Amino acid sequence: MERLFQSVRITINDKLYVKDPESSNLGKRIVEESIFMINDFGFESFTFKKLGQKIGSNESSIYRYFENKHKLLLYLASWYWGWLEYQLVFATNSIPEANSKLERAIEIVTQATEIDLAFTHINEVLLNKIVINEYSKSYLTKEVDQENKDGYFVIYKRLVNRMSLMINEVNPDYPYSSSLASTIIEGALHQYFLMDHFSSLTSCNKKITPTEYFKHLTFNTLNIKKNG
Amino acid sequence: MERLFQSVRITINDKLYVKDPESSNLGKRIVEESIFMINDFGFESFTFKKLGQKIGSNESSIYRYFENKHKLLLYLASWYWGWLEYQLVFATNSIPEANSKLERAIEIVTQATEIDLAFTHINEVLLNKIVINEYSKSYLTKEVDQENKDGYFVIYKRLVNRMSLMINEVNPDYPYSSSLASTIIEGALHQYFLMDHFSSLTSCNKKITPTEYFKHLTFNTLNIKKNG
DNA sequence: CAAATATAATAGTATTACTATCATGTTATA
DNA sequence: TATAACATGATAGTAATACTATTATATTTG
Structure with missing residues (x-):
């Protein structure tokens, strides 16, 4: 991502933390290492005690940032959706034509993630x-x-709604824009999961991407002929 | 459901239980009451100890049927998918025409559940x-x-594959039949969840059913004109 | 330099998810 | 009908989890 974004901050519902993890070094390390640990061991096995040991800090100190691991997960997810939303808005903002705009939006929310x-x-x-x-x-x-x-899911909901509005712009008569939007966003996560663990349940693989599948699904459903 | 089915049994991977819960009265009560309890309190709060208290039995006795609550959940889910699969096969078996067959299949897997x-x-x-x-x-x-x-998900996978095959029959050139099948089945669950908790993220409600949405999605994606 | 604040260390609690052992009740069969 | 086999129940115990509370020690700030 470009230098422009340097000063961008993802704003997260302050009820999700006790003390803003962005406000200190320890807070940032809690977030940073929790991402590694949840990935490595899964959310169920992840505990604040283990995290404390890994970052050379104390369990009780982590509780001063997050009430519990559930809220930490909500914080991480909100950050992720906020980050995606930012990319979505940035990438589609300058596209005037509705079809291309939606196409780009589908790419953003279904593509493999790259480091920022x-x-x-x-x-x-x-x-x-x-x-x-x-x-x-x-x-x-x-x-x-x-x-x-309490607003713990606002960013996610805003993202789905943005997609829904773009679908409406492409075909104002389509009556299921919210469902299609949520299907694309949630469905993309699911297709990636299936690629990793249940390859027989998905048509996606190294050659066929979830992006391709969802573009085809969307534009055919909306009765728009595309060649993408 | 009709009397015919009286003797039908849903066959579940025997690694999912220690002792077949269908083989005794206690076993059946474990299954019966666990469904109520998981519904009432959620899977996280559900414990074998509480279940034992509710059915007037002992925690240790429940462990003689199921290794842990995770396996009980897998058992219940397998039963559900096996039951759905049975209905799917029964309802579509006699339909020769591919479009009507798929349409009926979508109805089965996306409709609101009724008591059997x-x-x-x-x-x-x-x-x-x-x-x-x-x-x-x-x-x-x-x-x-x-x-x-270990085969804990075979029934679910079989169900998705059946759907996938029916999609292929309707349009052999469609390249994403497995993804569409998994999207319909998983997506239907998700749309029902959204109806209950995030109504702004779905177009489904009392008038517009998930069945209607998924039929429209499927037949338009497959480029088949339907009026249903 | 004192006060405020952040972090660390330690201890303690209720609950969970089991395992192990032994007692009792029930059923099958010889 | 006696006895073995098996199912269930009662009790106890363990390690880990998800915290809370208290006190001590750094570190920052005014």
């Missing part, structure tokens, strides 16, 4: 893997309605 | 809710590859 050098303490490629493997767990809970009210 | 009186100790409606809210957690684990090798 603007955020040194966050590995976006690993964060994408966390989102693929763990994001569902953040909302498949009994507390989801309260947490939704 | 053939299985008295299993509440299919609640089980469907469990699958919507908890199924992802059964495969979003670090052990997924080993468990896949």
